[in-house]
Amino acid sequence: PGPAMFGTESSLSMFLNTLTPKFYVALTGTSSLISGLILIFEWWYFRKYGTSFIEQVSVSHLRPLLGGVDNSSPTNSNTINGEADSSRQSVSECKVWRNPLNLFRGAEYNRYTWVTGREPLTYYDMNLSAQDHQTFFTCDSDHLRPADARGGASVMQKAWRERNPQARISAAHDALELEDCATAYILLAEEEATTIMEAERLFKQALKAGEGCYRRSQQLQHHGTQYEAQHRRDTNVLNYADVQAVLAKYDDISLPKSATICYTAALLKARAVSDKFSPEAASRRGLSTAEMNAVEAIHRAVEFNPHVPKYLLEMKSLILPPEHILKRGDSEAIAYAFFHLQHWKRVEGALNLLHCTWEGTFRMIPYPLEKGHLFYPYPICTETADRELLPTVFHEVSVYPKKELPFFILFTAGLCSFTAMLALLTHQFPELMGVFAKAFLSTLFAPLNFIMEKVESILPSSLWHQLTRI
Incomplete structure (x- = not known):
């Protein structure tokens, strides 16, 4: 050298x-x-x-610099149509829906806050409700109504937009001083009444006031678009939280299926065989036709919303349901289990049958985000939306499929x-x-x-x- x-x-x-x-x-x-x-x-x-921060940065910023997948390459029309259908389905699956069985803020949600010191509703959830109220109960001609006009600002429109509950209640009282306002009674029934009896009394007053407005606007609805909008608004007031409207939400076949439909169908089929069902006997002689139908119904329900069984089997603690839910998400599972757990307990052996069979669903769908069995693939957006709808301070959002630890966490x-x-x-x-x-x-x-x-x-x-x- x-x-x-x-x-x-x-x-x-x-x-x-x-x-x-x-x-x-x-x-x-x-x-x-x-x-x-x-x-x-x-x-x-x-x-x-x-997700992993390092992995996200690598995919989002480093991969394009290193020559990632080029999205500008031409594709055939079938691929484009398929992607469009998948995109439309994804938007439909990830849409947030108003919970038709939500609780009263004053008589139920606020009582929970007084006892525990926890806020059961998130700001995002309450903001969606405020938008719903403005859509249902307001129209362009509201400035002509005495209860909605004060100093150039809408009293009730201001009430629906207020973030402070006391300011909303105060605005509703101001509206009632001007006239017998149905929407003001609705707001007070939902947010000020501390008991269900008091809320019922206010809703009856709202019904009486709303019927008067409805009759007046019904006679004038054909006199122009302005009167037609007023009639639609007054119709929404009368139809607010109506039983028929609740049933229509579950019965409309144009809407995506719900956990209520799938799990109620499973419970009805399980009721016929659950009292005599034994996993040991079933493994020896095989499942009968009725038992097979019940198990298939449970698998169908679990595929639609895999979060529900843990709440029904009390493997996960329940919280108060939010005012809005996401189909196939944890929020829908909470809303369903909150009202229907008692029905499953009343049917002898139903929870035992569910306990023995629900996990078998996952063997049929090993890659639920890519391909489903009876439904579309499970949407990947549910976790993000549920974290906005549910109080994550004291509730751990259920995630499906269960995420494995990223490589970079194991490496570090x-x-x-x-x-x-x-x-x-x-x-x-x-x-x-x-x-x-x-x-x-x-x-x-x-x-x-x-x-x-x-x-x-x-x-x-x-x-x-x-x-x-x-």
């Missing part, structure tokens, strides 16, 4: 000899600290958003543990770990030394000398 080679080896050897055990302790300790901080951040980000956990172990060993046995570190670095640089030897043997010594000087 030439003089350059000896110079490189001597420099490396001198550098390794100058490193003290304190340097190795500081190096491994710092590495452990940094990897630990990365692990903590990755875990927090995964718990909050359900292993790196943190390994460097922490090295730091501890270096602190306890500095001399021995120093020898190991020097041996490791020498082994690490051995291939480089071998390559440099080969290069020196091939190139002329004068050329190699000039290159090292450069």
